[in-house]
Amino acid sequence: MFTLKTGRFPLLEANPNLVYLDNASTTQKPEPVIRAISEYYQTRNANVHRAVYRLAEASTYAYEGARNRVARFIGASSSKEIVFTRGTTEALNLIAHSLTRTFLHPGDVIIVTQMDHHSNIVPFWLAAREQGLHLRFWPITQTGELDIQDLETLWSEQVRVVTLPHVSNVLGTVNPIPSVASFVHERGAFLVLDAAQSVGHMPFDVSELGCDMAAFSSHKMYGPMGIGVLWVREQILDSLVPYQGGGEMIATVSETDITFNEPPYRFEAGTPNVEGAVGLAAAIDFLDSLDREKIWEEEQKLARYGAEVLSDIEHLTLYGEAAIRAPVFTFNLEGVHSHDLAQFLDSRSIAVRSGHHCAQPLLHRLGATSAVRASLGICNSKEDLDRLVDALEDARRYFQ
């Protein structure tokens, strides 16, 4: 079934007939990740950074080891640049909050794109509303891509932040981050990257990409839920105002004054998700063992094959035709609502997502209110796409 030798995925083994095509929502977990979490609780569980006993030291070591592992995995210059969050959403909320409050002034402009997930739009919208900032939308092209000329048209001196997804969770479009980064930096603005859909699928190095901050979730890269990462370039992170308050993020608290801890701890209030960090580190080891260049090569084959076979289906609208795309396919079958189609596919043991995919501005731009999405990962193969295509053809007959 798998193209790559991925090892064991217990859930997929237990459901041999399941075609899991919802990897953009969350990926299934390989056995080493599940084992790492279980082992952590059986051998090292204690709160971190607080006690002197050996068990607490082991737990702290596991947590900080995971931070180092993440830093190396994404090419960060130091583990001080790695802030653990609950996921991409919290990471983007943190950056939207702290970046705007540290560096922006009323009247400044933030550019988001038409292909952004709600979790990138809403935090910046909230920050804009509270601080008198303006939000502009970078439109997509007919092919579902971003054109830097459109960014130039949108530009004015007041633009201070550009935020965009690395890979669209709907269109599968891979955006040209290095070129956007040079454009944005030449004009003295910040570039925020929503990397939720890319980190687990392709080589990912923040210094090559050139962004100033990047957010991603562990559970979309074969790790556990409830943990994610915000990477911020050290000079910027050092000056950011805090987000949440609590234990760990402070240096001293008195009745008259509070001083804050150093980054990244300044941004990690409360007891962290140590189990999650340990699981994420195991997921990273797992991805590295497969070689990310190879993973991306295989996924691009699936992306090309999928786009080809889906486009051949009569009465099917496939959204987006980016030149470089990930195997994420969003479509509608004429006369069949996305929920009904997803239900039909489920009766064939094909798991897809239906709805608006938390990207209502994009769906509106595409002229749809909802759509079906099939998103693939390292556990999928061409046969899975063939089964999807067969089922789609049957679905149209069923609802016709």
Added chain:
Amino acid sequence: MNELDILYQELILQHYKHPRNREPLSGNFIIHENPSCGDSLRLQIEWEGSDRIRRVVFDGHGCAISIASASIMTELLSGRTRLEALEICKRSLSYLRRDPRDSMDPGEGIDLGDLRALAGVRQFPLRVKCATLAWHGIEKELKSTISTPKLVGKDLNPR
């Protein structure tokens, strides 16, 4: 019958493909949406006098289940008084959401028409909200248009 056919009974697909009382709306209507999926129904009550529904009409977009349920609803509510319509709403909602462990059948002693063909939705908890979408919308509308004196008037509870 396989699982899928329990949900999409022929009668349901018929209502989906040829919905009753679905037409482009003008004038005053209410919009009722399911924010999690983007489905959106527009509903309008045509009154005959102040208390009797001549007809319920709708348009909008939704899945087979939500459109069929809306279509069936317009059939069940047209010609009813406000109180009758509210009772049918209450019973229909309980019927669609019925927990199989409940001993009482909320559909007992009331004609729920084609709605009974939607009972299969109970086996698909995630789709119950599709089936109830139109009903929630119309129930809200029926309650919101009750004028205050009627709501507190003695004639509501003659005994």
